[in-house]
Amino acid sequence: MKINVDQDACCGAGQCVLLAPEVFGQDDDDRVILLDERPGPELDFAVQEAVSMCPTGVIWVDQNA
Incomplete structure (x- = not known):
């Protein structure tokens, strides 16, 4: 699993x-910063929740990468 973000389109809600x-x-402008693009399987659920809760849809997961 590889996580991707579009930082420029982030609204800074901080749910992730x-x-x-x-x-x-989050950076100084409250935009998302990706700290770990390939987290372990123990974080799968939390990452999927973050993807589904993102109000602007700027987080996506590539399961094949």
Whole structure:
């Protein structure tokens, strides 16, 4: 699994950070920062929740990468 983000389109809601702080952070403008693009399987659920809760849909997962 590889996580991708479109930082420029991020609205800064921060749901991803609340759901998976090991994977996502925020910069000074509150836009998403990807801390770990290939987290372990123990974070699968949290990452999927972050993807589904993102209000702008800027996070996606490539299961084949």
